[in-house]
Amino acid sequence: MSSQFGLLKTPRFLPFFITQFLGAFNDNLFKNALIVLLTFQAASWTSLKAEILANLAAGIFILPFFLFSATAGQLADKHDKATLARLVKVLEMAIMAVAAAGFWLHSLPLLLGALFLLGCHSTLFGPVKYAILPQHLHEDELVGGNALIEAGTFVAILIGTLTGGLLAGAVTHPVWVAAGGLLVAFVGYLSSRGIPTAPPPAPELRVNPNPITETWRNIAFARENRTVFLSILGISWFWLYGALFLAQFPAYAKNVLGGAESTVTLLLAIFTIGIGIGSLLCERLSGKRVEIGLVPFGSIGLTLFGLDLALASPAGPIAGAPLGLGMLLGQWSTWRILVDLVLIGMFGGFFIVPLYALVQVRSATEHRARIIAANNILNALFMVVGAVAAGALLGAGMTIPWLFAVAAVCNAVVALYIYGLIPEFLLRFLAWLLVHGAYRLEKRGIDHIPVEGPAVLVCNHVSLVDVLVIMAASPRPVRFLLDERFFRLPILGSLLRRSGAIGADLSDAHSASLVRVQEEAAATLAAGNLVALFPEVTHTPDGHLQPFRPIVTPIVARIPAPVIPMALQGLWGSFFSRIEGRALGRPFRRGLLSRIAIVIGAPLTADEATPERLRQAVQDLRGECR
CATH class of the missing domain: 1.20.1250.20 (MFS general substrate transporter like domains)
Structure with missing residues (x-):
């Protein structure tokens, strides 16, 4: 297609x-x-x-x-x-x-x-x-x-x-x-x-037929998967946020902008066009996959342009109201308001489309419709609560622009709360931002990653952002087994820890912590999930492949999952690599949007996945491009 x-x-x-x-x-x-x-x-x-x-x-x-x-x-x-x-x-x-x-x-x-x-x-x-x-x-x-x-x-x-x-x-x-x-x-x-x-x-x-007991049961189905339930809460919040804005359009058009009935139609049309644009852009921005990294991007836009809408709104009644559309469109402030509305709608599309797709993909098949029903119940509840809260604030004397500002601030608080509970959203956002804002990522052999079932992804280690690049390329969530030094990095280390990444001293093949995390990685495979690791342990100091440590063998000895070799190309020499001795040394060293690639090879069986065989497979995939 x-x-x-x-x-x-x-x-x-x-x-x-x-x-x-x-x-x-x-x-x-x-x-x-x-x-x-x-x-x-x-x-x-x-x-x-x-x-x-x-x-x-x-x-x-x-x-x-x-x-x-x-x-x-x-x-x-x-x-x-x-x-x-x-x-x-x-x-x-x-x-x-x-x-x-x-x-x-x-x-x-x-x-x-x-x-x-x-x-x-x-x-x-x-x-x-x-x-x-x-x-x-x-x-x-x-x-x-x-x-x-x-x-x-x-x-x-x-x-x-x-x-x-x-x-x-x-x-x-x-x-x-x-x-x-x-x-x-x-x-x-x-x-x-x-x-x-x-x-x-x-x-x-x-x-x-009992709506009360069955509603609780449906919500319980949704709560079985924490990510699904919090995604439903995010969808419900969007409907509260959007319904709050839509409900104020008639009074906002008349009392704030000083317009007539046609102004209400214009505001509704612009908002709808924005949502349509944002929704349709999601496929292009996500590369035809469920890209939850767009959700934080959407929430940022909802907050920023909601605040700007409040700031752009006139402070007092407009002289000569009601004004015709021609007179309103002759004012710069009206165009700023319309741009804010179309962008609120557009970022709303970025926010809600991946969440709906995520709920569909990660819901249990036998309960999917009932989970959607729970989503509809919570959507309705949130909209009613939002309408009551808006009515109370307006009744207490708050102006409509101030109501928009309060809603935008609340949106930021809700977003931070959800992303704090599920760091996967922020990690995916960082990964999406990296491969769209700093690099141009090419993916080759992506079909070798199985659609379902366990697998171990093995890759060369070139830079500090290898985890994010693999995360951006993988069509499925990945749990990383990383050297404990990764977890000392500011922000990224905290996000990795909270997202379930597994850390240990990988440099010591006999450490108790390594045995423990290998058992944890095997349990992750047994649950049918993906595990990714870097057998070089740390990112290369010279751009060449380092020796592979025997980290994979004990894991696949417990769970004989396929092992998939991968190679990163083009990251060596970038800001995040250790060229000239240390990473993060020269910003924009290779400019913006430089080309990088991830090449994925055919899977090896557990018996074939020796350190030497894996290193050779990764070397062949990487070729001369570092």
Whole structure:
């Protein structure tokens, strides 16, 4: 697949993409049309205030996520997800019929009931939406597939919101809104019939209808893998952060920028475009792999541009408000605000797409849909908490720009907390930054690293950043066995220690610590994971291969895993190598973006992996390029 857009030509992705796009579009078309009608025609429907009705409608739509997400996750693990997608589309058509009756009979309870059912529709489709992707896409397509889904969802939300508002004000009778929704649901059903089958991972599962006990069980499944659970918390935080910004757009456009209704549309469109750009760039920046190094990058942008949005906002009311778009766009501060919004959206895409892909890849297959359901529950909970907190702060007199600033600072605190608990995110970020900001990394023979199962990666030791380069190249997480001197390095040593890297005095073949870490490395292999090490122990002082110490042999004697030789090329002579006696001696010695490569050879068996054979294999891979 040349790019993520190629997925749109495949029958295993396009029908599903169209189905989910039309579902998100329809939800927002009806929801916004109803809110607009209740806002401007509240007196003809009820005696409640328009503001109360708008918040009531939002609460009714999100309530099913709390009540039925656990059941939806069970159904998606028990039944074919393609079949469920079609049934959800049938339900959507029935819901639009209920909405039509509500408009025709001028019945607010029927319309609110239809809105509740639409929330049920989204709740049921949520686990299907994300759990089906790993079944239909290859692992190197997951980032691109998730990027298209996220970009498509936000575009559908934007178009649906705008269309709903336009229909509410343009049609002679609101029943035509439901008629349009019924047509969209029917087209969505037709597209769902093209979704390939997605067999259930747990067909024997007995569905527990109790939402409370099952919600806790789903959260327990998610917590089995610490990285998955913290990724879900990160996704939920993003939805809180994004929903907080989106909710303020109407008041921000009117009271801060001094604009009219068209200004709200502009802000929403710019934010959506940013998320779409960021999501679609993820595949290119990550090299078609689940690159969690983009997550810290995304969180940095969310904080910086959130703060700049607060600083760029006008301090007081605009004279002559409401201003037309032309007058607003004639001001430099407006362009700065729009740039901030598009960048917040873009870095949000960098943040959320790898997290969704990580949850899909590292979740247990038999529980994946229920873990996605737990994610949906926590997403809804975080958004509600964020809305309550924002309302309380604004009610206490805080301005909207200050609210943006507080949210940006909180984002930094949350990010640092998560990365402190899982240093893998920061290590991957450093690795990604290194191979994109300081070097240009070429990977050759990467297919020799097995997709699953244990293996020992053996490499020459050229510089202080060899660990990061291997980490950036490997398609799977790697646990490193390193000389204890590595752990004395500032920052990197602390991150390595917290990430589970194994340290010992590798220079002494008979030390008790070496025997202990070899046993620990063997246990890591027994669990089906990768272990990487440098038999030279320390990075080369002259650019040539040093003797290989017998570190590998005792490990593979315990667990006879394949041993994969690798060679780094081009790092010798760089800032991080020991050229001229010491590393870190001359910054920009070889400039920025110098070419380096990692060459990976065919695996050797445990019996073949003697120090001499491994050294020769690495020497052959490296060639004359140091």
